Amino acid sequence: MVVEGHKGCLQLCLTEVANGLRNPVLMVHANDHTHRMFVAEQVGVIWVYLPDGSRLEEPFLDIKSIVLATPWIGDERGLLGMAFHPKYKYNGKFYIYYSYMDKNRVEKIRISELKVLASDVNKADPRSERNLLELEEPAANHNGGQLLFGVDGYMYLFTGDGGKAGDPFGKFGNAQNKSTLLGKVLRIDVDGKSPDGKPYRIPPDNPFVSDPKARPEVYAYGVRNMWRCAVDRGDPVTKKGRGRIFCGDVGQNRFEEIDIVVKGGNYGWRAKEGFECYDTKLCHNSSLDDILPIFAYGHSVGKSVTGGYVYRGCESPNLNGLYIFGDFMNGRLMALQEDKTNKWKKQDICIGSTRACAFPGMIGSYSKFIISFAEDEAGELYFMSTSYPSAYAPHGSLYKFIDPARRAPPGKCKYKPVPVKTKSKRIPFVPRAKTVLELLNEPSTTKPPKKSSTPTAAIPTVFSKKAKKTSVTKTKASTVKTASSGKKRQKIKAEVKPHKLKQEEKVAPISRTTSAPPLPKKKSSHLTTTKKLLPKKGALAKEKLGKRRKGGRLSSSF
Template sequence: MLGKHTSPHSVPGRPAPWHSPGIFYLSLTFLGWVGLLQGHPQCLDYGPPFRPSLHLEFCSDYESFGCCDQRKDRRIAARYWDIMNYFDLKSHELCGGYIKDILCQECSPYAAHLYDAENPQTPLRNLPGLCSDYCSAFHHNCHSAISLLTNDRSFQESHEKDGTRFCHLLNLPDEDYCFPNVLRNNQLNRNLGVVAEDHQGCLQLCLAEVANGLRNPVAMLHAGDGTHRFFVAEQIGMVWVYLPDGSRLEQPFLDLKSMVLTTPWIGDERGFLGLAFHPKFRRNRKFYIYYSCLGKRKVEKIRISEMKVSLSDPNKADLKSERVILQIDEPASNHNGGQLLFGLDGYLYIFTGDGGQAGDPFGKFGNAQNKSSLLGKVLRIDVNKAGMDGQRYQVPLDNPFISEPDAHPAIYAYGVRNMWRCSVDRGDPATRQGRGRMFCGDVGQNRFEEVDLIFKGGNYGWRAKEGFECYDKKLCRNASLGK
């Protein structure tokens, strides 16, 4: 998945889980090191843990791999000594280890788990999650330190009355991640920070810079025409051509900045969002684009258009050739979807978002479960034929809901929240097994992300479900969801 932020349900004070503005494109090679992916280390700032460049004097347990640099380590140490100034020598000996352990959990590679930072529905914890036996011992020996460690009244009031209640507040649903159990779990920790190589010396994730100096790149693909060029699209509405030697042409392939609706704001999900070349591009010069625009009366819309490459210059799009295939009103400025791709059947698949805001609040069931709406859907159309009433596409006769009253015939699957990027499986090189399957990443609300295999007529659950879990409890009980 390339540089698109996932979801507009950002929580105040926490970064949106989406965008990578200005990133350069990377060629990625995964070598299947499954064991390295079993844990989910993450820092409080949602960044990955790292190996500090300088020695950590205080939280030295995390100097080989964790979430603290030397500056943060010094800040934690200073706070530790401020707290310890309140204790006599005996209390120093009794409580110093506990207090240091607790403060240093900000440096743990599992800090996001320990402080429950991953669930935006809950406030960030003041104290890390502690295992029950460790918490009980800490409370028994050092309960007076609690008011120095946190100003949260619920902690301060509970520790004065009952250690059990205090430790219940620090409980984590997953005991594997509470401190200090998280340090003892070999399955989680045996490969933390390990960089492995294959027989060719390739690291478990090999990265190679292929383009830079870009502004919010959102797609990179080739035209399948044998020229070995690749095309990079920017969210602002520019598409650039890169030649096989890696050089970029000075003039853009396509410049739609004047038509594309977006802003410089880092969280804006609108813009130029999708690009797909026709399977017969070499012959018909056709390609398809997906972008945000303003319609009449300043109504925000998603527009899917067909364009052609210039006859006089194969590295230039013919701006006058644009034919609008489909337009969809957008009730909000986020959850705009954006994937376009051609299946092996030759049809164009269009992946739309649910219309925005949070929780798909539109109508009784939301847009995604409403088959009369084109939002929150996988659409499938034939762009090689014209339809009735001036439509610039035809609906395939085997689309699953073509005969269902009130359902839009272009719908191929539904219950989608914001499928941002998808891919068609090339299949096993020898047996071709799996060829043609579609994999899609769908952005969750705030707890679960999902990767889906797209099937004809499939209901992917939103807003009744987020992943496999209930989101809207009333809708979730509806047996017709079929998920």
């Protein structure tokens, strides 16, 4: 078993992998044996990180002139999803999910296919964009954003319920209405075309293809705003669990939940929230066949779930089978373990004590707002978080999980990445967070780092003095998490923002005719231009986040 701390939490350590990112909403790999990592920022830029930890100076894709994103804290719009085609190695195709504003100033979600440049494996061809699907968004929040390919080769798309609070659209909301694509899990075949001219095919076994009142793309429904879903690779030996799709669905006022997606499943919203009724009338008339969460937690634990992954890597064998996830609002990391009766038990994760993590390169703190989780090509797990959740603030970092209690035998997890030719300059990784060893060796004149004041004693947050020194002062270090957790963002927005915006109103868009500011060279130029819009201190962000709960998908109450 993983070593437990004195309060029963699982003690893990972290290493810092990247920093200076603007709200990193996702990290994916191309499954092409190169072991590159592609990290997307909410503003609309995707960066390539090489196995040696360096980043290419030129982005893989830069569409910030098209993407609708603002500096408002907690704004859920932006570049939200990316997935590589299962045969990317051969066809060079990948897919993105982003917010944009059309010519008539209508906010929409667009899902597009693009191709990599034939002349440079580290650059996408922006002119190759092929629009697969567009959805009109009635509000600024609850935009969904996950794209992934199942083991069946089909693409799954996760949409939000349309926003505002309580899914107020129509007689019983968008999520329960199978004739709309909002509040759904959709499933399409990107390798075909429909007879009616759609640029994709409907899989013949989709559950509602014969229902004239349902859109054939619908695979599951009753979804509020799933923020981050992942496919289980299955046990490395037995393959048990392979293909399951886990999602975190952000709640309204009371509960956050983790679901496993099944074909044709109704996940209850807005009749139910977590295990309980939300809309009493709808709930009493709803089917007993609704799919219940595998786990739900109340707002005393956290207020905006960020879905994670089941660990199937090699380096930390004790973590095998654990579903690791977190909460955007309070920075809590958690794990679920399945027992023999198929019930899931939660344990908190704490970043290990000074003694547990006193190894070269390991750190004991992280930025508070957990935007997303990630898995590299070898199956190791990561998460992205920021100390200031605005799409333009370069305070986001990428961290890798390490179990200090048991490592794989030396040599067991070695792999040889296929080398790639790089035409762009490589920027070496410069850590910003101090390691546990560095902190232990600091002269006694400096104050020792404070222990985490988090409720579980598990999460040293960005607001600790130590973190302030290590990540906040060096603002470039980490990016902010805004759009990334769509659900969470709005919470933040409502709570963090100094602006007088009602939580259920749209965020006032900053003119999308002008492109997002470029990456900062010295001081962040975008930070200086948006300075008046953003609160000065991380403490303000913390305070706002607390309030945002009523806001959008960020908060369960949105």
